[in-house]
Amino acid sequence: MASVHAIPSIEERFEFTSGAKRNLLIGGAIGLALIIIGAFLLANGSGHETAHAAENAANAGADHGATAAQHEAGAAGGHGGSSWMTRIWANIWLNAVYFTGISVIGMFFMSYNYLAQAGWSVVFKRIPEALPSFLPVTGVIMLITFFLGGHDLFHWTHEDLYDASNEGYDAIIDGKSGFLNTPFFLIRLVLYFVGWYFLWTVLRKASLEEDRIGGLTNYDKSVKFGTAFLVFFAVTSSTSAWDFVMSIETHWFSTMFGWYTLASWHVTGLAVITLMVVTLRERGYLKAVNHSHLQDLGKFVFAFSIFWTYVWFAQFLLIYYANLPEEIIHYKERFSGYGGIYRAPFFINLILNFFFPFLVLMTRDSKRTHSILKLACWSIIVGHYFDFYVNIMPGTVGANAGFGPVEFGFILVFACAFIWFVSAQLAKANLIPKNHPMLEESLHHDIA
Amino acid sequence: MAELTGKYLVGVFDDDDVILHAIPKLRKAGVKIHEVYSPFPIHGLDDALGHPRTRIGIAAFLFGLTGCACALTMMTWMLGFDWPMNIGGKDYISLPNFIPITFEMTVLFTAFGMVTTFFVTNGLSPNPAPVLFDPRSTDNKFVMAIEMGKNKMSEEDITKALRDLGAGEVNIKQF
Numbered sequence: 001m002a003s004v005h006a007i008p009s010i011e012e013r014f015e016f017t018s019g020a021k022r023n024l025l026i027g028g029a030i031g032l033a034l035i036i037i038g039a040f041l042l043a044n045g046s047g048h049e050t051a052h053a054a055e056n057a058a059n060a061g062a063d064h065g066a067t068a069a070q071h072e073a074g075a076a077g078g079h080g081g082s083s084w085m086t087r088i089w090a091n092i093w094l095n096a097v098y099f100t101g102i103s104v105i106g107m108f109f110m111s112y113n114y115l116a117q118a119g120w121s122v123v124f125k126r127i128p129e130a131l132p133s134f135l136p137v138t139g140v141i142m143l144i145t146f147f148l149g150g151h152d153l154f155h156w157t158h159e160d161l162y163d164a165s166n167e168g169y170d171a172i173i174d175g176k177s178g179f180l181n182t183p184f185f186l187i188r189l190v191l192y193f194v195g196w197y198f199l200w201t202v203l204r205k206a207s208l209e210e211d212r213i214g215g216l217t218n219y220d221k222s223v224k225f226g227t228a229f230l231v232f233f234a235v236t237s238s239t240s241a242w243d244f245v246m247s248i249e250t251h252w253f254s255t256m257f258g259w260y261t262l263a264s265w266h267v268t269g270l271a272v273i274t275l276m277v278v279t280l281r282e283r284g285y286l287k288a289v290n291h292s293h294l295q296d297l298g299k300f301v302f303a304f305s306i307f308w309t310y311v312w313f314a315q316f317l318l319i320y321y322a323n324l325p326e327e328i329i330h331y332k333e334r335f336s337g338y339g340g341i342y343r344a345p346f347f348i349n350l351i352l353n354f355f356f357p358f359l360v361l362m363t364r365d366s367k368r369t370h371s372i373l374k375l376a377c378w379s380i381i382v383g384h385y386f387d388f389y390v391n392i393m394p395g396t397v398g399a400n401a402g403f404g405p406v407e408f409g410f411i412l413v414f415a416c417a418f419i420w421f422v423s424a425q426l427a428k429a430n431l432i433p434k435n436h437p438m439l440e441e442s443l444h445h446d447i448a
Numbered sequence: 449m450a451e452l453t454g455k456y457l458v459g460v461f462d463d464d465d466v467i468l469h470a471i472p473k474l475r476k477a478g479v480k481i482h483e484v485y486s487p488f489p490i491h492g493l494d495d496a497l498g499h500p501r502t503r504i505g506i507a508a509f510l511f512g513l514t515g516c517a518c519a520l521t522m523m524t525w526m527l528g529f530d531w532p533m534n535i536g537g538k539d540y541i542s543l544p545n546f547i548p549i550t551f552e553m554t555v556l557f558t559a560f561g562m563v564t565t566f567f568v569t570n571g572l573s574p575n576p577a578p579v580l581f582d583p584r585s586t587d588n589k590f591v592m593a594i595e596m597g598k599n600k601m602s603e604e605d606i607t608k609a610l611r612d613l614g615a616g617e618v619n620i621k622q623f
Binding site for chain 2: 313316317320321322323362363364446
């Protein structure tokens, strides 16, 4: 029916209460304490594990990729500092990559909605709009981590690999040095974050100005810059995935990897957006978001969880079928390498990211129910942490990986910081973009 | 669709909005509406008429499940028992190899099953006899059919209500 529902007020201000701030600080402090305790425990009990790691990694390599595995193991133990420091660096890197993804997807979501001139998503547009404010934080963290812990994380940063006279010379890695060298890597790293963040500030500024003066100029500008972002992101989403994640296992490569990481980031970002919309609604905000919006968000999460699975499987099946030693080592390490410690996260990854949301979000009613949406979103958010865990940990910490206070601590610290930045950003503007030209359409969104 | 019998009152409207707003008022007055015919889909019409939601989703799920089971059974029997073949040194029955075909068969069964279900439940056999209360409902008019046998109100009352709510004409159709 042509809008039987009454439209609630669109004047809403999100309040970042001092209570919430206090809780976030406590959360961050607990996280920090966990990290310190965990690091202390690791540092005092890790003396013998380094040699153990090399041995295990060599086993994982089995007959073929033995040299490769020894190199990776060298990165984990022999070259850099102690293995517990590697584990700390790996954890920081993992969380930074994960939260970078969520943040940049906010911009991605806004941009394709502008390009498609979508109306339905306008009413909760401020939420994806707030996410990229965390980008500078992860950018700086990644830069520092690369400087301090780069040798522990990235095997290809070691100089002796490129010297043909050296015993440790690696022809394969040397062949990649045109792309994978420290100066170019740093240039790219900075370029990604500056590019993403700059384009976001343009959209954000236009959006805030639109609230003040209305009209179409800011909308048109947003469409243009959003499109520019999509072009930029089309390239940088792939290259950043190679740089941040794939280059850790320097010998191995997959042509699906850019897509794979984008799919992973995307569905996590959508789950975070949906979770935030639902949470805000439960706290009395975003009253103008109706069940049709929720169902469409649920569909987005559902569809892109399947898309991730599709890409995951496309990568897996080809490698599994072809069974080439230099490719299959990637899955062998995760399936049976390092004493099989990665098998559990490997399957948890599939269950939380595909089977559970697929079955739970299938019906229409479940996508309109807060509790079920929240459950599915949490499943995906946790699941994709494990997705990155399974991708980053074997190549960095190898057999010394685990899931203890350090992991929980870093998740907590990053999550609290992320929520802090996003909440602060949300509080800066009216929760509903009141002069957006498509707002009226969005308020009446009804998919029956 | 079952063969129609009996006597129907047919209200002809000029405007989709008018007919949409007439429906809740008629239903409130106790008129049971048989169906509304329109040249194009009207947003919110199903809700206004109080039609139950389609159950084709459940059918689709079951068709998909059937396709999934068929594919897995077929490949397990073929490659595992009837004619085992060594493909890339993999097990005869290896789930990852089966997934693409399982996926395709699931989609195929779901699609065909849904289309068939749709045709059957809507009586769309070849050469269907169209049920037209007023041929203009395929052009520019919005037509509401009310079955007299199922309504307690008198013909005059319903006709008057229809006219009051904006129907241009009210005709009688006997099957």
